Amino acid sequence: MSAPSNNDFTVKFANVNGTGSSSANGMFMKSIFRMGIPVVGKNYFPSNIQGLPTWYEVRANENGYLAPSGSVDIMVAMNAQTYDEDLNAIEPGGYLIYDSSWPREALMARDDITVFGVPLAKMCNEAFDTARARTLMKNTTYVGVLAALLEMDMKVIEQLLLDTFGSKTHLIDANKQALEMGFDYAQENFDCPLPFKAIATDKTKDHFIIDGNATSALGCVYAGATVGSWYPITPSTSLMDAFSRYCAAYRVDEKTKKNNYSVIQAEDELAAIGMALGAGWNGARSFTPTSGPGISLMNEFIGFGYYAEIPTVIFDVQRTGPSTGMPTRTQQCDILSCAYASHGDTKHVCLYPANPEEAFYLSAEAFDIAEQLQTPVFVLTDLDIGMNDWMVKDLAWDDKYKPNRGKVLDAATLEDMEQFHRYLDSDGDGIPYRTIPGVHPKGAYFTRGSGHNKFGGYTEDADEYQDVVDRLLIKWESAKSIVPSPIKEFKKKNKMAILSIGSCDDAIREARDVMSKDGNDFNYLRVRAFPFSKEIEEFIDAHEKVFVIEQNRDGQLLKLLKTETSCNISKLKSIRLYNGIPIFSKDVVEKIMNEISSGKAA
């Protein structure tokens, strides 16, 4: 990685979880953002409530690359348990800040970095009265130290304090005091500023900072979802938390103070999906957020939803598997299990947003797709998108939007009909008409996961059974033109390409720029939905070599491409990065270049 420079550096905070560090780290990040410098925050946290190591990494980058850099220029080491590890993570020429209330020079021995000891505990013990304040303010104090070292605009940080704490003046005062204490200490004792610093610019206009679970939840609110059922599971929990929060703000009837939404905390994921299906069947827009283990539990009902043709939206905020895996680490490991969830011949529409911005739009669109196709639709994000702090382009909503409820018959139409048959393909697109209970006696039909014929009746007849499952394939073909198309960057002269999915996007964007400087230009396609459209096949066919980059061990996207397209699979080269950390551009570059050079050697 290139050496740090002004507005291009990474600061990593090593903390103990439960010590209140996250608000101080967030404050540091947001201040950089408010100075107009593009920034991203990645949280590496344990599956634990208190006492274990946790890291927060802030990358400032004037070019707007939002993947983690994979290198640390300044380490704020606040956790004695991980000193060794944190010391080793610093780039040569980098800096280490640690609490020198208990001097550890011996432990901090590395002659290619600069160590800044700040007696944080000592200073805070003298300045503050309560144990809680003494712990919390250590964090704010190191932000002050960083502000001096990076020559940050203190007014920006102070304004942020005012905005954050509002009327809680005692908190504003304490934080201000701690901030200045750190700032002054650094000014007096260290050579400030560092050779690289934060310089105010205007690169964050029309952007804001948010995580993808919040934007997914916003998508649900804007699409008009009214029933959300869920069971708490990391990393999807904050999606429903956000939905509840937004609903409390926007969905309470002013006159009656009653809710025009329902959030149901289910007893488990088996029930959560059952509720979502029950509500979708009964004409409400419904959804359930979960993660991989929840998808495993939901499998039987997902197949039911597919076969009985019930709309609902399932969010899978993917985490590291298999089994319980690492609940607080990211991966794209459910691509296959969602695509083919449940027993029997099933396949499902899946959407793959790349970042919180897209999570908003695709989550709203998922409801239209689910109702148009009358089927459960998956939105697959991951922990990185869902829980990390992203700089996101301002979202906009088209007020002219009308929900696409698909082929739903109303009372008047039913009244005029001779007879309604639920699973009849009258339009030739494989999509039948449906009715909502309670609307009209003629709309009644029996919903079942057992064999049924096109009229909706139970069947064990071979032809009648096959008729319906074959019609579902026609619907699957129709889905290809309904789902969002891939994002493509294509130049005819380029013979090589990268094909990827979801949150790999930012690392790939940066890697392409880096490789391009060395004369290696790659076209790029990012898949945004399953089933795959013809465009994806054509893209692969237009290249000599296509690197398929994804975050799982087994190359699940590659397998899906091999199974579900008729492209020349010998062109596909799999690149997999799956250690649970959001991927770095330098790893992408290294893997691709190795692959190319080994190909040439052979």
Added chain:
Amino acid sequence: MSYIKKPNIFRSNAPKNELGMTYTDYEGAMSTLCAGCGHDSITGAIIQSVFDLNIPPHRMIKMSGIGCSSKTPAYFANQSHGFNSVHGRMPSVATGANAANKELFCIGVSGDGDTLSIGMGQFSHAIRRNVNMLYIIENNGVYGLTKGQFSASADVGSTAKKGEANKQVPIDPCQVAIALGATFVARSFSGDKDQLVPLLKAGLMHKGFAMVDVISPCVTFNDHEGSTKSYMSTRESKREAVYTDYIAPFNEIEVNYEKGSSIEVDLHDGGRVILRKTDESYSPQSRGDSVKNIRAASEEGELLTGLLYIDESQQDFTDTENMIDEPLNSIDHETLCPGNQALKNLLDSYR
């Protein structure tokens, strides 16, 4: 389960309810259960109840899980939407459907296999949420479709068709439901329509989760000597603890009940339930009393029936959710969507 349509028979003199509908209008497809199956009698009792209650069939939804019992929603109310879900998980579907439109009458039909094994969790949580529905357990102590295995409600010592005796203690849905906080718990027998119909009516009109455990003998696998859930054994062991009458709104009470022995409970729809106790000391409004009496009877080999427990004072699921009066599935999008200006304002709080 094959699907056989019944022929439409028009009888000019068939009695009509207030909606102008006949009993036949509430019927469903031809039952494919074994001849003499208790479940078919329950189907008849359901039809009678909804006919008497003048419920428009399209304002009613029929939910079930998997098993013989779960087939029965196909056998009544052709003009109602039905949902035959997966094993033991009908309560979650009913909960979601209730959230989407709380105005619909919801009838869930389950069995002892569907409710008391894989379904135990969802059954318990539907009670905990007090979902507004009638939940019927067609209880025969045996798995019929898989040919005669004991279910979780089989009594200790009750024998299978080939003579093997059950050794595990049974789960009594009534005791469980009362202990879990259910607001309406009744037990009846498929062969006693006079008792069953008023219970089903009261259960449908109860606001909240109304469980009716109906002993419904399996003529093929569990109706032999040695079975405690045969027709004969049930007739001998059942003892009606609380006679129940359902009085529709605006109807006069025609019978003179003896003072002291009867309790009148007002239902939310304006109707009333009259409870006549056979035992002075038993209170169907006390959880402790109900469980104690059911247990004591059970130890004597007796099956206590009737409306065993009722509490009309609790909020149902949609009340607890503070849900708006209008069904969620019919609120227009303009109301649901905060719009672009609200979004812009919101984003400012994230800068």
